[in-house]
Amino acid sequence: MEQHNRFWRIALLSLPLAVFGLFVVWPLLSSFYYSFTNWNGFDPDYSFVGFDNFAKIATDRLFLQAAINTTIWMVAAIVLPTALGLMLALLLDARVTGARVFKSIFYLPICLSAVIVGQIWTWIYQPDWGLLNTIIAQVTGETFKYAWLAKPDSALWSVIVAWSWQQTGLSMVIYLAGLTAIPGDLLEVCEIEGASPWQRFRRVVLPLLAPSTVVVVALSVINSLKGFDILYIMTGGGPFNSSDTLAMHMYNESFKKYLMGYGSAISVVLFLIALAIIGLYFRQLRKVDRIYG
Protein backbone atom coordinates (compact mmCIF):
# COMPACT_ATOMS: atom_id res chain seq x y z
CA MET A 1 0.00 0.00 0.00
CA GLU A 2 2.78 2.41 0.96
CA GLN A 3 4.49 1.67 -2.31
CA HIS A 4 1.24 2.23 -4.17
CA ASN A 5 0.81 5.61 -2.47
CA ARG A 6 4.38 6.63 -3.22
CA PHE A 7 3.95 5.82 -6.90
CA TRP A 8 0.82 7.96 -7.16
CA ARG A 9 2.30 10.84 -5.20
CA ILE A 10 5.19 11.02 -7.63
CA ALA A 11 2.98 10.51 -10.66
CA LEU A 12 0.53 13.23 -9.70
CA LEU A 13 2.90 15.74 -8.13
CA SER A 14 5.81 15.72 -10.55
CA LEU A 15 4.23 17.83 -13.28
CA PRO A 16 2.81 20.60 -11.04
CA LEU A 17 6.01 20.74 -9.02
CA ALA A 18 8.17 20.86 -12.13
CA VAL A 19 6.16 23.77 -13.55
CA PHE A 20 6.14 25.63 -10.24
CA GLY A 21 9.81 24.97 -9.61
CA LEU A 22 10.98 25.94 -13.07
CA PHE A 23 8.87 29.06 -13.58
CA VAL A 24 8.40 30.39 -10.05
CA VAL A 25 10.95 29.05 -7.54
CA TRP A 26 13.98 28.99 -9.81
CA PRO A 27 13.43 32.54 -11.15
CA LEU A 28 12.92 33.70 -7.58
CA LEU A 29 16.31 32.29 -6.57
CA SER A 30 18.01 33.57 -9.72
CA SER A 31 16.80 37.06 -8.90
CA PHE A 32 19.17 36.98 -5.96
CA TYR A 33 21.95 35.83 -8.26
CA TYR A 34 21.34 38.56 -10.87
CA SER A 35 21.16 41.21 -8.17
CA PHE A 36 24.92 40.76 -7.75
CA THR A 37 25.64 41.23 -11.46
CA ASN A 38 25.57 44.06 -13.99
CA TRP A 39 23.61 42.17 -16.67
CA ASN A 40 22.06 44.55 -19.20
CA GLY A 41 19.37 42.28 -20.59
CA PHE A 42 20.99 41.44 -23.93
CA ASP A 43 24.71 40.75 -23.68
CA PRO A 44 25.50 37.13 -22.94
CA ASP A 45 28.44 38.49 -20.94
CA TYR A 46 28.10 40.10 -17.57
CA SER A 47 30.22 40.30 -14.50
CA PHE A 48 29.80 40.14 -10.77
CA VAL A 49 29.71 43.45 -9.01
CA GLY A 50 29.30 42.26 -5.44
CA PHE A 51 27.08 44.48 -3.37
CA ASP A 52 27.37 47.44 -5.78
CA ASN A 53 23.70 47.29 -6.75
CA PHE A 54 22.60 47.34 -3.14
CA ALA A 55 24.99 50.18 -2.38
CA LYS A 56 23.44 52.03 -5.31
CA ILE A 57 19.98 51.52 -3.82
CA ALA A 58 21.12 53.31 -0.67
CA THR A 59 22.08 56.41 -2.65
CA ASP A 60 19.40 56.27 -5.36
CA ARG A 61 17.19 59.33 -4.91
CA LEU A 62 14.49 57.77 -7.12
CA PHE A 63 14.48 54.61 -5.04
CA LEU A 64 13.92 56.66 -1.90
CA GLN A 65 11.09 58.54 -3.62
CA ALA A 66 9.57 55.22 -4.76
CA ALA A 67 9.90 53.74 -1.27
CA ILE A 68 8.15 56.76 0.28
CA ASN A 69 5.40 56.58 -2.34
CA THR A 70 4.98 52.84 -1.79
CA THR A 71 4.57 53.51 1.93
CA ILE A 72 1.99 56.26 1.34
CA TRP A 73 0.25 54.03 -1.19
CA MET A 74 0.27 51.14 1.28
CA VAL A 75 -1.12 53.13 4.22
CA ALA A 76 -3.80 54.73 2.06
CA ALA A 77 -4.62 51.38 0.47
CA ILE A 78 -5.11 49.93 3.93
CA VAL A 79 -7.17 52.76 5.38
CA LEU A 80 -9.46 53.76 2.52
CA PRO A 81 -10.76 50.44 1.14
CA THR A 82 -10.84 48.85 4.60
CA ALA A 83 -12.86 51.64 6.19
CA LEU A 84 -15.18 51.98 3.19
CA GLY A 85 -15.57 48.24 2.84
CA LEU A 86 -16.40 47.85 6.52
CA MET A 87 -18.96 50.62 6.30
CA LEU A 88 -20.60 49.07 3.25
CA ALA A 89 -20.63 45.63 4.86
CA LEU A 90 -22.29 46.99 8.01
CA LEU A 91 -24.89 48.85 5.96
CA LEU A 92 -25.60 45.83 3.79
CA ASP A 93 -25.79 43.54 6.79
CA ALA A 94 -28.76 45.51 8.10
CA ARG A 95 -31.25 43.60 5.92
CA VAL A 96 -31.88 46.32 3.35
CA THR A 97 -34.05 45.79 0.31
CA GLY A 98 -31.98 45.08 -2.76
CA ALA A 99 -28.88 44.07 -0.81
CA ARG A 100 -27.89 41.71 -3.62
CA VAL A 101 -28.03 44.45 -6.23
CA PHE A 102 -26.03 46.81 -4.04
CA LYS A 103 -23.46 44.13 -3.39
CA SER A 104 -22.95 43.52 -7.12
CA ILE A 105 -22.62 47.25 -7.79
CA PHE A 106 -19.91 47.69 -5.16
CA TYR A 107 -18.20 44.52 -6.25
CA LEU A 108 -18.28 45.13 -10.01
CA PRO A 109 -15.04 47.18 -10.25
CA ILE A 110 -13.02 44.19 -9.02
CA CYS A 111 -13.69 42.30 -12.24
CA LEU A 112 -12.50 45.20 -14.40
CA SER A 113 -8.87 45.20 -15.45
CA ALA A 114 -6.42 47.79 -14.15
CA VAL A 115 -6.14 49.12 -17.70
CA ILE A 116 -9.86 49.81 -17.87
CA VAL A 117 -10.00 51.25 -14.35
CA GLY A 118 -7.05 53.48 -15.21
CA GLN A 119 -8.77 54.64 -18.38
CA ILE A 120 -12.06 55.35 -16.59
CA TRP A 121 -10.35 57.43 -13.93
CA THR A 122 -8.09 59.23 -16.37
CA TRP A 123 -11.32 60.56 -17.83
CA ILE A 124 -12.68 61.56 -14.46
CA TYR A 125 -9.51 63.59 -13.88
CA GLN A 126 -9.39 64.92 -17.46
CA PRO A 127 -8.80 68.71 -17.11
CA ASP A 128 -11.19 69.96 -19.79
CA TRP A 129 -14.29 67.78 -19.59
CA GLY A 130 -13.51 65.36 -16.76
CA LEU A 131 -16.23 64.62 -14.24
CA LEU A 132 -14.34 65.97 -11.24
CA ASN A 133 -13.60 69.37 -12.75
CA THR A 134 -17.10 69.55 -14.20
CA ILE A 135 -18.61 69.04 -10.75
CA ILE A 136 -16.25 71.52 -9.10
CA ALA A 137 -17.06 74.08 -11.80
CA GLN A 138 -20.79 73.51 -11.27
CA VAL A 139 -20.52 73.91 -7.52
CA THR A 140 -18.26 76.96 -7.49
CA GLY A 141 -19.75 78.52 -10.62
CA GLU A 142 -16.28 79.22 -12.02
CA THR A 143 -14.36 77.43 -14.72
CA PHE A 144 -11.99 74.89 -13.21
CA LYS A 145 -9.24 73.20 -15.24
CA TYR A 146 -6.91 71.46 -12.81
CA ALA A 147 -4.84 68.65 -14.37
CA TRP A 148 -4.99 66.19 -11.49
CA LEU A 149 -2.70 63.55 -12.98
CA ALA A 150 -0.14 65.98 -14.38
CA LYS A 151 0.66 67.74 -11.09
CA PRO A 152 3.22 66.23 -8.69
CA ASP A 153 1.05 67.30 -5.74
CA SER A 154 -2.02 65.34 -6.75
CA ALA A 155 -0.89 62.55 -9.11
CA LEU A 156 -0.24 59.84 -6.52
CA TRP A 157 -3.37 60.57 -4.52
CA SER A 158 -5.52 60.65 -7.64
CA VAL A 159 -4.38 57.14 -8.50
CA ILE A 160 -4.90 56.01 -4.90
CA VAL A 161 -8.54 57.09 -5.07
CA ALA A 162 -9.04 55.12 -8.29
CA TRP A 163 -7.35 52.11 -6.72
CA SER A 164 -9.54 52.35 -3.61
CA TRP A 165 -12.63 52.51 -5.80
CA GLN A 166 -11.62 49.17 -7.30
CA GLN A 167 -10.51 47.46 -4.08
CA THR A 168 -13.37 48.42 -1.74
CA GLY A 169 -15.62 45.63 -3.00
CA LEU A 170 -13.07 43.04 -1.95
CA SER A 171 -12.84 44.16 1.68
CA MET A 172 -16.62 44.50 1.68
CA VAL A 173 -17.23 40.83 0.85
CA ILE A 174 -14.60 39.66 3.32
CA TYR A 175 -16.26 41.72 6.06
CA LEU A 176 -19.69 40.48 4.99
CA ALA A 177 -18.47 36.91 5.35
CA GLY A 178 -17.11 37.80 8.80
CA LEU A 179 -20.38 39.44 9.84
CA THR A 180 -22.50 36.39 9.01
CA ALA A 181 -20.41 34.48 11.55
CA ILE A 182 -21.52 36.80 14.38
CA PRO A 183 -24.60 35.28 16.05
CA GLY A 184 -27.67 37.52 15.91
CA ASP A 185 -28.66 36.53 19.47
CA LEU A 186 -25.51 38.10 20.80
CA LEU A 187 -26.41 41.49 19.37
CA GLU A 188 -29.97 41.03 20.57
CA VAL A 189 -28.76 40.45 24.12
CA CYS A 190 -26.59 43.56 23.94
CA GLU A 191 -29.56 45.57 22.77
CA ILE A 192 -31.74 44.30 25.63
CA GLU A 193 -28.96 45.11 28.07
CA GLY A 194 -29.14 48.66 26.81
CA ALA A 195 -25.99 48.94 24.71
CA SER A 196 -26.13 51.78 22.22
CA PRO A 197 -25.53 50.99 18.51
CA TRP A 198 -22.07 52.58 18.80
CA GLN A 199 -21.22 50.49 21.87
CA ARG A 200 -22.43 47.35 20.14
CA PHE A 201 -20.24 48.18 17.17
CA ARG A 202 -17.19 49.24 19.15
CA ARG A 203 -17.30 46.57 21.88
CA VAL A 204 -18.85 43.56 20.14
CA VAL A 205 -18.90 43.69 16.35
CA LEU A 206 -15.46 45.19 15.73
CA PRO A 207 -13.55 42.82 18.05
CA LEU A 208 -15.37 39.83 16.56
CA LEU A 209 -14.41 41.04 13.09
CA ALA A 210 -10.71 40.98 14.00
CA PRO A 211 -9.96 37.91 11.84
CA SER A 212 -11.54 39.56 8.80
CA THR A 213 -9.60 42.75 9.50
CA VAL A 214 -6.34 40.83 9.56
CA VAL A 215 -7.16 39.31 6.18
CA VAL A 216 -8.29 42.60 4.65
CA VAL A 217 -5.25 44.49 5.88
CA ALA A 218 -2.82 41.80 4.77
CA LEU A 219 -4.42 41.65 1.32
CA SER A 220 -4.29 45.44 1.01
CA VAL A 221 -0.61 45.50 1.90
CA ILE A 222 0.25 42.68 -0.47
CA ASN A 223 -1.81 44.10 -3.32
CA SER A 224 -0.29 47.51 -2.82
CA LEU A 225 3.23 46.08 -3.08
CA LYS A 226 2.16 44.78 -6.48
CA GLY A 227 0.86 48.24 -7.43
CA PHE A 228 1.99 48.60 -11.01
CA ASP A 229 -0.58 48.33 -13.81
CA ILE A 230 -2.84 51.15 -12.75
CA LEU A 231 0.09 53.51 -12.20
CA TYR A 232 1.62 52.56 -15.51
CA ILE A 233 -1.67 53.43 -17.22
CA MET A 234 -2.58 56.59 -15.34
CA THR A 235 0.70 58.39 -14.69
CA GLY A 236 3.56 56.14 -15.76
CA GLY A 237 5.10 57.02 -12.40
CA GLY A 238 5.22 60.70 -13.27
CA PRO A 239 5.18 63.61 -13.28
CA PHE A 240 8.83 63.80 -12.21
CA ASN A 241 8.58 60.38 -10.52
CA SER A 242 6.08 61.81 -8.03
CA SER A 243 3.94 58.68 -8.31
CA ASP A 244 6.69 56.08 -8.73
CA THR A 245 6.36 52.95 -6.58
CA LEU A 246 8.97 50.26 -5.98
CA ALA A 247 7.28 47.92 -8.48
CA MET A 248 7.25 50.74 -11.02
CA HIS A 249 10.85 51.72 -10.29
CA MET A 250 11.96 48.11 -10.71
CA TYR A 251 10.26 47.93 -14.11
CA ASN A 252 11.78 51.21 -15.28
CA GLU A 253 15.32 50.32 -14.24
CA SER A 254 15.12 46.82 -15.76
CA PHE A 255 13.10 47.30 -18.93
CA LYS A 256 13.50 50.98 -19.77
CA LYS A 257 17.13 51.54 -18.77
CA TYR A 258 18.06 47.85 -19.21
CA LEU A 259 19.85 47.77 -15.87
CA MET A 260 18.60 44.26 -15.15
CA GLY A 261 21.15 43.62 -12.42
CA TYR A 262 20.10 46.74 -10.57
CA GLY A 263 16.43 45.93 -11.25
CA SER A 264 16.98 42.50 -9.69
CA ALA A 265 18.44 44.12 -6.59
CA ILE A 266 15.30 46.25 -6.26
CA SER A 267 13.15 43.15 -6.71
CA VAL A 268 15.11 41.40 -3.98
CA VAL A 269 14.33 44.27 -1.62
CA LEU A 270 10.67 44.05 -2.69
CA PHE A 271 10.75 40.32 -1.99
CA LEU A 272 12.20 40.81 1.49
CA ILE A 273 9.53 43.38 2.35
CA ALA A 274 6.82 41.00 1.12
CA LEU A 275 8.38 38.16 3.11
CA ALA A 276 8.38 40.22 6.31
CA ILE A 277 4.75 41.17 5.82
CA ILE A 278 3.66 37.61 5.06
CA GLY A 279 5.47 36.41 8.17
CA LEU A 280 3.72 39.04 10.25
CA TYR A 281 0.41 38.12 8.63
CA PHE A 282 0.68 34.40 9.37
CA ARG A 283 1.70 35.12 12.97
CA GLN A 284 -1.19 37.51 13.42
CA LEU A 285 -3.57 35.01 11.81
CA ARG A 286 -2.50 32.35 14.30
CA LYS A 287 -2.98 34.75 17.20
CA VAL A 288 -6.46 35.66 15.98
CA ASP A 289 -7.22 31.97 15.52
CA ARG A 290 -6.19 31.26 19.09
CA ILE A 291 -8.35 34.01 20.53
CA TYR A 292 -11.46 33.62 18.41
CA GLY A 293 -11.15 30.21 16.83
Place this chain on the structure above:
Amino acid sequence: MADTLPATRFNPWPATIFTILCVLAVLFLLPTVGVLLSSIKTTREISMGELWSLPASLYLGNFAEVLGNPAVHQYFLNTLLVTLPATAVSITLGALAGYVFAKLPFRGSNVLFLGIVAGMFFPPQVILVPLFRLFNGIGLIDTLWPVIIVHSALGLPICVLMMRNFFATVPNALREAAIMEGASEWQVLTRVVLPLSLPALAVLATLQFTWIWNDFLWPLIFTQSDDKRTIMIGIVNLKGQYSVAWGVQGALSLVASLPTLLVFLFFQRFFIKGMTMGAVKG
Protein backbone atom coordinates in the same frame (compact mmCIF):
# COMPACT_ATOMS: atom_id res chain seq x y z
CA MET B 1 -26.39 36.21 2.39
CA ALA B 2 -27.59 39.38 4.03
CA ASP B 3 -31.27 38.84 3.23
CA THR B 4 -31.59 35.57 5.11
CA LEU B 5 -30.26 36.81 8.43
CA PRO B 6 -32.37 37.23 11.57
CA ALA B 7 -34.06 40.57 11.99
CA THR B 8 -31.91 42.05 14.74
CA ARG B 9 -28.60 43.12 13.29
CA PHE B 10 -26.39 46.04 14.02
CA ASN B 11 -28.23 49.17 12.76
CA PRO B 12 -31.77 50.25 13.40
CA TRP B 13 -32.71 52.68 10.65
CA PRO B 14 -33.61 50.80 7.41
CA ALA B 15 -34.84 53.81 5.43
CA THR B 16 -31.76 55.92 6.17
CA ILE B 17 -29.49 53.03 5.37
CA PHE B 18 -31.27 52.42 2.10
CA THR B 19 -30.84 56.06 1.12
CA ILE B 20 -27.17 56.10 2.04
CA LEU B 21 -26.61 52.93 0.04
CA CYS B 22 -28.39 54.41 -2.97
CA VAL B 23 -26.17 57.49 -2.89
CA LEU B 24 -23.02 55.38 -2.55
CA ALA B 25 -24.17 53.05 -5.32
CA VAL B 26 -24.64 55.99 -7.68
CA LEU B 27 -21.18 57.30 -6.78
CA PHE B 28 -19.71 53.86 -7.36
CA LEU B 29 -21.45 53.41 -10.69
CA LEU B 30 -20.60 56.86 -12.06
CA PRO B 31 -17.15 56.01 -13.43
CA THR B 32 -18.45 52.98 -15.29
CA VAL B 33 -21.47 54.88 -16.55
CA GLY B 34 -19.11 57.52 -17.92
CA VAL B 35 -17.47 54.96 -20.19
CA LEU B 36 -20.86 53.67 -21.27
CA LEU B 37 -22.01 57.18 -22.14
CA SER B 38 -18.80 58.03 -24.01
CA SER B 39 -19.14 54.97 -26.21
CA ILE B 40 -22.44 56.16 -27.64
CA LYS B 41 -21.42 59.77 -28.21
CA THR B 42 -19.50 61.45 -30.99
CA THR B 43 -16.07 62.92 -30.33
CA ARG B 44 -17.54 66.37 -30.96
CA GLU B 45 -20.12 65.93 -28.21
CA ILE B 46 -17.50 64.78 -25.72
CA SER B 47 -14.99 67.53 -26.38
CA MET B 48 -17.83 70.05 -26.07
CA GLY B 49 -18.00 68.91 -22.44
CA GLU B 50 -21.10 66.79 -22.80
CA LEU B 51 -19.66 63.44 -21.81
CA TRP B 52 -21.51 63.28 -18.51
CA SER B 53 -24.98 64.20 -19.75
CA LEU B 54 -27.54 61.79 -21.12
CA PRO B 55 -27.15 61.43 -24.88
CA ALA B 56 -29.66 63.06 -27.20
CA SER B 57 -29.30 60.24 -29.68
CA LEU B 58 -27.68 56.84 -29.80
CA TYR B 59 -24.49 56.97 -31.86
CA LEU B 60 -23.09 53.55 -32.80
CA GLY B 61 -20.18 54.70 -34.95
CA ASN B 62 -17.66 54.06 -32.16
CA PHE B 63 -18.61 50.41 -31.90
CA ALA B 64 -18.56 50.05 -35.69
CA GLU B 65 -15.03 51.48 -35.69
CA VAL B 66 -13.84 49.13 -32.94
CA LEU B 67 -15.46 45.97 -34.27
CA GLY B 68 -14.27 46.69 -37.82
CA ASN B 69 -10.64 47.18 -36.79
CA PRO B 70 -8.58 44.10 -37.76
CA ALA B 71 -6.02 44.89 -35.02
CA VAL B 72 -8.76 44.52 -32.41
CA HIS B 73 -9.66 41.09 -33.86
CA GLN B 74 -6.03 40.04 -33.53
CA TYR B 75 -5.81 41.29 -29.91
CA PHE B 76 -8.97 39.39 -29.03
CA LEU B 77 -7.75 36.21 -30.67
CA ASN B 78 -4.39 36.47 -28.85
CA THR B 79 -6.08 37.04 -25.51
CA LEU B 80 -8.27 33.98 -26.02
CA LEU B 81 -5.24 31.93 -27.08
CA VAL B 82 -3.56 32.88 -23.80
CA THR B 83 -6.49 32.84 -21.42
CA LEU B 84 -8.15 29.53 -22.34
CA PRO B 85 -5.08 27.24 -22.24
CA ALA B 86 -3.56 28.96 -19.18
CA THR B 87 -6.85 28.66 -17.28
CA ALA B 88 -7.20 24.99 -18.21
CA VAL B 89 -3.59 24.09 -17.44
CA SER B 90 -3.42 25.86 -14.08
CA ILE B 91 -6.63 24.22 -12.90
CA THR B 92 -5.53 20.78 -14.12
CA LEU B 93 -2.16 21.03 -12.39
CA GLY B 94 -3.87 22.41 -9.30
CA ALA B 95 -6.20 19.41 -9.22
CA LEU B 96 -3.30 16.94 -9.53
CA ALA B 97 -1.32 18.49 -6.70
CA GLY B 98 -4.41 19.23 -4.62
CA TYR B 99 -5.38 15.56 -4.74
CA VAL B 100 -2.06 14.45 -3.31
CA PHE B 101 -2.13 17.11 -0.57
CA ALA B 102 -5.70 16.20 0.40
CA LYS B 103 -5.78 12.42 -0.03
CA LEU B 104 -2.19 11.15 -0.07
CA PRO B 105 -0.38 13.34 2.47
CA PHE B 106 3.22 12.51 3.32
CA ARG B 107 5.92 13.79 5.64
CA GLY B 108 6.49 17.43 4.83
CA SER B 109 3.57 17.67 2.44
CA ASN B 110 2.03 20.45 4.52
CA VAL B 111 5.20 22.53 4.29
CA LEU B 112 5.31 21.96 0.54
CA PHE B 113 1.65 22.95 0.28
CA LEU B 114 2.19 26.17 2.25
CA GLY B 115 5.28 26.93 0.19
CA ILE B 116 3.24 26.78 -3.01
CA VAL B 117 0.38 28.80 -1.53
CA ALA B 118 2.82 31.49 -0.35
CA GLY B 119 3.57 32.10 -4.03
CA MET B 120 0.26 33.94 -4.17
CA PHE B 121 1.59 36.78 -2.05
CA PHE B 122 4.76 37.80 -3.83
CA PRO B 123 4.98 40.74 -6.19
CA PRO B 124 5.49 39.33 -9.70
CA GLN B 125 8.35 41.80 -10.23
CA VAL B 126 10.52 39.44 -8.20
CA ILE B 127 10.67 36.87 -11.01
CA LEU B 128 10.53 39.27 -13.94
CA VAL B 129 14.19 39.50 -14.91
CA PRO B 130 15.12 35.79 -14.68
CA LEU B 131 12.01 34.78 -16.65
CA PHE B 132 12.82 37.34 -19.31
CA ARG B 133 16.32 35.92 -19.58
CA LEU B 134 15.02 32.34 -19.68
CA PHE B 135 12.51 32.94 -22.47
CA ASN B 136 14.90 35.20 -24.33
CA GLY B 137 17.47 32.41 -24.19
CA ILE B 138 15.16 29.83 -25.74
CA GLY B 139 13.84 32.27 -28.32
CA LEU B 140 10.27 32.47 -27.08
CA ILE B 141 10.18 36.24 -26.54
CA ASP B 142 7.55 37.86 -28.73
CA THR B 143 5.40 34.74 -28.85
CA LEU B 144 2.35 33.93 -26.74
CA TRP B 145 4.07 30.93 -25.13
CA PRO B 146 5.78 32.66 -22.20
CA VAL B 147 2.54 34.39 -21.25
CA ILE B 148 0.64 31.08 -21.29
CA ILE B 149 3.38 29.28 -19.36
CA VAL B 150 3.85 31.93 -16.69
CA HIS B 151 0.12 32.28 -16.09
CA SER B 152 -0.19 28.51 -15.77
CA ALA B 153 2.58 28.50 -13.17
CA LEU B 154 1.44 31.59 -11.26
CA GLY B 155 -2.12 30.24 -11.15
CA LEU B 156 -0.91 27.21 -9.22
CA PRO B 157 -1.01 28.69 -5.68
CA ILE B 158 -4.69 29.58 -5.78
CA CYS B 159 -5.63 26.43 -7.74
CA VAL B 160 -3.73 24.09 -5.43
CA LEU B 161 -5.19 25.85 -2.40
CA MET B 162 -8.78 25.58 -3.52
CA MET B 163 -8.61 22.09 -4.99
CA ARG B 164 -6.88 20.75 -1.89
CA ASN B 165 -9.41 22.39 0.43
CA PHE B 166 -12.32 21.13 -1.63
CA PHE B 167 -10.94 17.61 -2.03
CA ALA B 168 -10.49 17.46 1.75
CA THR B 169 -14.28 17.72 2.12
CA VAL B 170 -14.83 14.63 -0.07
CA PRO B 171 -15.14 11.68 2.38
CA ASN B 172 -12.12 9.38 2.46
CA ALA B 173 -14.47 6.40 2.59
CA LEU B 174 -15.46 7.13 -1.00
CA ARG B 175 -11.87 6.90 -2.17
CA GLU B 176 -11.18 3.76 -0.13
CA ALA B 177 -14.30 2.05 -1.45
CA ALA B 178 -13.32 2.84 -5.03
CA ILE B 179 -9.76 1.57 -4.45
CA MET B 180 -11.16 -1.65 -2.93
CA GLU B 181 -13.24 -2.09 -6.08
CA GLY B 182 -9.97 -2.02 -8.02
CA ALA B 183 -9.96 1.59 -9.21
CA SER B 184 -6.62 3.34 -9.60
CA GLU B 185 -5.92 6.71 -7.94
CA TRP B 186 -6.24 8.28 -11.37
CA GLN B 187 -9.73 6.84 -11.74
CA VAL B 188 -10.66 7.95 -8.23
CA LEU B 189 -9.53 11.47 -9.09
CA THR B 190 -11.18 11.75 -12.49
CA ARG B 191 -14.34 9.66 -11.95
CA VAL B 192 -15.14 10.16 -8.27
CA VAL B 193 -13.51 13.22 -6.75
CA LEU B 194 -13.50 15.66 -9.68
CA PRO B 195 -17.19 15.21 -10.57
CA LEU B 196 -17.97 16.04 -6.95
CA SER B 197 -15.81 19.16 -7.14
CA LEU B 198 -17.64 21.03 -9.87
CA PRO B 199 -18.30 24.05 -7.59
CA ALA B 200 -14.57 24.45 -6.89
CA LEU B 201 -13.79 24.07 -10.59
CA ALA B 202 -16.37 26.74 -11.41
CA VAL B 203 -14.86 29.12 -8.85
CA LEU B 204 -11.37 28.63 -10.24
CA ALA B 205 -12.41 28.86 -13.88
CA THR B 206 -14.13 32.19 -13.19
CA LEU B 207 -11.22 33.63 -11.22
CA GLN B 208 -8.46 32.44 -13.51
CA PHE B 209 -10.28 33.54 -16.65
CA THR B 210 -10.82 37.02 -15.23
CA TRP B 211 -7.27 37.46 -13.94
CA ILE B 212 -5.53 36.21 -17.04
CA TRP B 213 -7.82 38.10 -19.41
CA ASN B 214 -7.22 41.33 -17.46
CA ASP B 215 -3.49 40.89 -16.98
CA PHE B 216 -1.21 43.61 -18.23
CA LEU B 217 2.29 42.97 -16.89
CA TRP B 218 3.24 39.64 -18.50
CA PRO B 219 2.17 40.36 -22.09
CA LEU B 220 3.87 43.76 -21.70
CA ILE B 221 7.17 42.09 -20.85
CA PHE B 222 7.05 39.08 -23.16
CA THR B 223 5.50 40.39 -26.37
CA GLN B 224 6.73 43.17 -28.60
CA SER B 225 5.16 43.17 -32.05
CA ASP B 226 1.64 44.45 -32.45
CA ASP B 227 0.21 41.18 -33.80
CA LYS B 228 1.27 39.36 -30.60
CA ARG B 229 -0.27 41.80 -28.15
CA THR B 230 -3.26 40.95 -25.97
CA ILE B 231 -6.31 43.17 -25.71
CA MET B 232 -5.28 45.07 -22.56
CA ILE B 233 -1.97 46.09 -24.15
CA GLY B 234 -3.86 46.70 -27.38
CA ILE B 235 -6.05 49.29 -25.69
CA VAL B 236 -2.96 51.20 -24.62
CA ASN B 237 -1.41 50.88 -28.09
CA LEU B 238 -4.54 52.11 -29.82
CA LYS B 239 -4.60 55.20 -27.60
CA GLY B 240 -2.22 56.81 -30.06
CA GLN B 241 -4.38 55.99 -33.06
CA TYR B 242 -7.56 57.20 -31.35
CA SER B 243 -5.88 59.90 -29.29
CA VAL B 244 -8.80 62.32 -29.17
CA ALA B 245 -11.48 59.87 -30.32
CA TRP B 246 -12.65 59.42 -26.75
CA GLY B 247 -15.83 57.66 -27.84
CA VAL B 248 -13.88 54.99 -29.71
CA GLN B 249 -11.66 54.48 -26.65
CA GLY B 250 -14.76 54.06 -24.52
CA ALA B 251 -16.30 51.56 -26.91
CA LEU B 252 -13.01 49.66 -27.03
CA SER B 253 -12.84 49.48 -23.22
CA LEU B 254 -16.37 48.14 -23.09
CA VAL B 255 -15.78 45.53 -25.77
CA ALA B 256 -12.54 44.45 -24.05
CA SER B 257 -14.30 44.10 -20.68
CA LEU B 258 -17.31 42.31 -22.11
CA PRO B 259 -16.00 38.74 -21.61
CA THR B 260 -15.07 39.35 -17.96
CA LEU B 261 -18.28 41.31 -17.34
CA LEU B 262 -20.35 38.43 -18.71
CA VAL B 263 -18.37 35.91 -16.66
CA PHE B 264 -18.94 38.11 -13.62
CA LEU B 265 -22.69 38.47 -14.20
CA PHE B 266 -23.27 34.78 -14.83
CA PHE B 267 -20.87 33.37 -12.25
CA GLN B 268 -21.02 36.14 -9.66
CA ARG B 269 -21.67 33.63 -6.92
CA PHE B 270 -18.55 31.65 -7.79
CA PHE B 271 -16.46 34.74 -8.34
CA ILE B 272 -17.21 36.31 -4.97
CA LYS B 273 -16.88 32.97 -3.23
CA GLY B 274 -13.49 32.45 -4.83
CA MET B 275 -12.23 35.87 -3.86
CA THR B 276 -13.28 35.43 -0.23
CA MET B 277 -12.12 31.82 0.03
CA GLY B 278 -8.76 32.52 -1.52
CA ALA B 279 -8.37 35.51 0.75
CA VAL B 280 -9.56 34.02 4.02
CA LYS B 281 -7.88 30.65 3.80
CA GLY B 282 -4.67 32.10 2.38
